[in-house]
Amino acid sequence: MRASVLSLLLVSADPELQAQLKQDLKEIAITVAKDLASVPRVAAKRSFDGVIVETKRGALQDLAEVQRTVDPLRTFILMGSRVALRNVTGMMQALGSQNGRPSNAAGQDFCLEDYIESKLGDFVKGMKNSSARNLHPMLIKAVERPLIALALKETNGNQIQASHLLGMNRNTLRKRIAELRIPVKREKAERA
16 A cells, blocks of 8 residues: 655755755655665665656666666656756645645646646647647647557557557557657567
């Protein structure tokens, strides 16, 4: 059974960043690891809802290391520079409010629809000011490509399983993959 408080693992050697996040995110349990080498040891002791990693530009191996340690399907991973991470506290406060139950500003349960609505608001306003047209098909295409790519990744490139997951006909999925030019990669299963 999960704890009622949102728990985070912060990977940063910057004491100022550690102090700021702990102060700004009082309702969230934060565990600090000073470097990536200590993450496996810390993650073995408990599970985390999220991992925040201070990283430098071009450090993709850092992401791979974190993904080997925590389950990216159950844990969100946020990586960025010190400056970027200092600006993330507002989002984290929204996630950690109401005793670990995510909520929006009105105190209601936080859901994907609320998140998308908040992010699309500024985009739609900007498009309106620039007199853009056909916003609906543009947004559907922008959401459809990553959704299909994620479903294919989750099913290891199996298009039949991905079509079931997405709730669409497999021929329609194949057509959309071709139209959106989505690469389909199948990884070999690791042998035990």
